[in-house]
Amino acid sequence: MFRDPTRKNYAFNLIIRKYQERLYWHIRKMVVSHDDTDDLLQNTFLKALEGLESFREESQLFTWLYRIATNEALTFLRKKRTRFMLPLVDVEGQLSNSLESDVYFNGDDMQLKFQKAVLKLPEKQRLVFNMKYFEEMKYEEISEILGTSVGALKASYHHAVDKIEKFLKDD
Template sequence: MLKDKAFSELLDAYQERLYWHIRKIVVTHENADDVLQNTFIRVYKSINKFEGKSALHTWMYRIAYNESMRLLEKNKKKSYANMDEISSSHLEVLFEDEYFDGDEIQKKLHKIIEGLKEKQRRVFQMKYFDDLSFRQISDILSISESTLKSTYYTVVKIIEEKIFL
């Protein structure tokens, strides 16, 4: 009973933040909802195994990230001619979404982000949109902080160069 109450409070506190973290990875609302549900099921089943080596929210972000990657791997079996087709498909979904109210600069930013390498895109999204620290991202992705910083600042330079072209 106490576990259920604590889990309910955890759900209330992190549901929206995790949803948007997942949504940036899987793009569609439907996929994000499915992944969020799977994430919280996994959190509920595994909470007793949480060792406290990182903050609880960092641990949950890692689970959400891993669940998102599972979905993307599963969906990879769809046949796309090339990466441009996948990027184009993701951007169409984003721009048609009723919750996306971006102007032309924001659309251009998302196009640039979509054109990045997978690792660059994930690092940038976690730092810029989710406002996670390099330490938290390091815990989630199991990548050194120095590598993350280098990746992030490389992406910032790429965006600065391309945004006003």
Template sequence: MRNQQSDQEILALFREEQTKTYAFELLVKKYEQKIYWLIRRYVNSHSDADDLMQEVFIKVWKGLINFREDSQLYTWLFRITYNECINFHRKNKQQLHVDIDDANESEFIDHTSDNPLTGEQIQRKLQSAIDTLPEKQKMVFHLKYYQEMKYEEMSELLGTSVGALKASFHIAVKKIEQYLAEH
């Protein structure tokens, strides 16, 4: 019942001092799962996803009063989430490179022993391939491949044309395919 509140109703409640916290709780309940799965695919660990979720919603709490409804509320939430994910990735780039190197080493050992890769190893390899992509291609790949989002919806969220998104996804997929073939 609580999740059925419209964005406009939530925003109207948030503008009133007495119902501000209640409105924010409604908003969190409404979007927490969508935001979580978006982050979870991107950061690949629950602990990091939880930290990022909190950072995203604290930014929402701080900035919601200035939200002017020029765009959909989810578009605004998505942009905050997307920026947080990119910042997180930049901060952890060094650590990530170490992880990728470790992953490559273990895969090399498996290849030489002629053993087929396990499901977990394949996923690590795929993750390594995704991590080699530039930020925008990575996000487009995540939204299309994991979230199965339509290009039109993605276009609204990322502020990029459908044609450019299709091209970006195709390039990303080709790069991943090449990485999987070479490693």
């Protein structure tokens, strides 16, 4: 449908409506701030619109959109980390601190602690954890999006769970 110029807008609108919430929460879990998520989500759909005609359907549309959104979020975090050529910034620490003052965060103490534990994970591990635990995706789907083997993803997820449990016990 999106290769037909007369129906492209309609098709694009359907795509946005279908995937907007899932992609929003996928990005939001990575960058925490609502405003940043809103910007990144727009970039994701803009890139999708630009590449829609060349989309080869070798992968599912959903997988392709997820890959764009993931790259947007990771690029954003990396830029934030190395901004102005200054020494590496502890972005996860900043995100963790911003949770308490975030007007769009409505969790109790346990959830705040849990979210802080998740934010302590390395970027890629956090990504895997979010996709498996919160989004309940299959390892095969995650593998297609991240280009990582299922075995490596399983190991990464279990490491993440161990770290979070340890953090929650110790704290």
